[in-house]
């Protein structure tokens with residue numbers, strides 16, 4: 564069976580299709596409907612145009628695939644029409660592109676125009692985001708053969724020390740089959756060793772862990788993780804930043820209103836609410852059933 568992409572779930576249908584369904588139902592019910600939808604013409608085009616089209620259809624040279632860039636005379640005529648109708652000057656070569664239709668064009672235009680960093684934030688919003696600061700964290704993961712003796716509940720936290728956190732993941736319940744210990748360097752040591760070779764970072768963390776290892780314990784494997792944006796040290800004061808002067812764009816995360824998973828989750832929930840409001844998504848009870 565053909566799998567439909569997840570993103571299609573957010574499409575409730577095309578307005579034009581919905582209008583056509585209603586139109587068909589009304590006609591079937593015997594209603595006399597004047598169709599003002601989709602800019603449909605209700606008279607045929609001028610006769611001379613139809614005759615020109617008919618004559619052109621008998622010429623073999625008109626039965627090829629068109630150029631991918633569309634033919635030059637067509638683009639020139641379009642540019643002239645825009646000049647006459649709207650007073651706009653367009654370069655037919657670079658500013659006119661016939662498409663399959665305006666819906667297709669609108670659907671694809673963001674792929675052509677949006678680049679990473681291509682959005683201009685309001686100066687105040689940008690300055691507020693630039694004030695947000697994070698401390699990095701070097702974290703070591705040590706798989707042990709043997710015991711680690713950490714005080715209850717299985718962790719040591721010392722925010723003012725070079726190594727701020729040592730935790731037994733087995734007692735935490737996340738590595739039931741092996742003794743795995745996490746060791747975090749504090750902000751200062753993390754800064755100092757962030758770019759250092761892995762061996763050096765691990766040695767500093769291992770030295771702190773050593774104090775808690777059973778005499779017979781042996782390190783089976785060790786890994787170093789470098790978290791560049793580990794702990795927000797300068798937070799944005801509110802739970803979200805809703806960018807001004809742009810289509811709904813919300814900044815959220817642990818640097819907004821409160822750190823750690825709890826702060827990030829609360830910020831994310833509020834962001835979802837702001838986006839729904841910005842898109843005028845009605846709540847379930849407000850949905851209008853056609």
Ligand SMILES: Cc1cc2nc3c(=O)[nH]c(=O)nc-3n(C[C@H](O)[C@H](O)[C@H](O)COP(=O)(O)OP(=O)(O)OC[C@H]3O[C@@H](n4cnc5c(N)ncnc54)[C@H](O)[C@@H]3O)c2cc1C
Nearest residue numbers: 700702747790792793794815816817818822823824825827
């Ligand atoms: C080592 C460590 C241990 C921690 N332990 C705890 C703990 O025990 N309890 C606790 O409450 N908190 C803990 N925290 C903090 C907690 O993990 C964070 O506060 C929380 O994960 C932040 O959530 P967030 O959604 O703001 O950011 P993240 O969880 O960092 O999510 C950001 C996401 O954006 C993605 N991303 C980044 N750039 C782009 C891009 N350009 N395009 C697309 N995606 C991108 C990233 O890959 C990431 O998935 C810990 C943090 C660290 C570093």
